[in-house]
Amino acid sequence: MSEDIRTPIREFISAKFPQISLDDDEDIFALGFVNSLFAMELVMFVERTFGVRVPNEQLKLDNFRTMNAMADLVRGLSESMRLSAG
Numbered sequence: 001m002s003e004d005i006r007t008p009i010r011e012f013i014s015a016k017f018p019q020i021s022l023d024d025d026e027d028i029f030a031l032g033f034v035n036s037l038f039a040m041e042l043v044m045f046v047e048r049t050f051g052v053r054v055p056n057e058q059l060k061l062d063n064f065r066t067m068n069a070m071a072d073l074v075r076g077l078s079e080s081m082r083l084s085a086g
Contacts, residue, residue: 005050005071012045013067024067039064046070052077 006024013022017033028034042064043054052074054063063073 005074006067008049009046009067009070012042012049016041022067026067027065029061029065042070046074050074050078052081 010022013028014020016038020031022028029039039061043059046052046064047054054073054077058073058077063069
């Protein structure tokens with residue numbers, strides 16, 4: 001499932017920054033071209049695409065630095081939603 005999560009994230013980032021190719025553990029913020037506006041776009045993209053809500057306490061750069069970190073975040077939020085619904 002992780003690859004399924006990372007694929008749309010990778011496509012979203014690549015559409016915004018076609019000049020780069022990212023590894024799953026590469027820090028997108030350390031590359032220097034990501035700003036706070038893009039970070040908020042990324043949060044909204046994750047919420048909309050995966051049907052999750054990122055609570056304020058999860059709005060940390062570390063959760064959005066890499067594709068693996070975002071996949072872990074989505075997986076955790078999805079699991080929390082399943083547990084609270086069932």
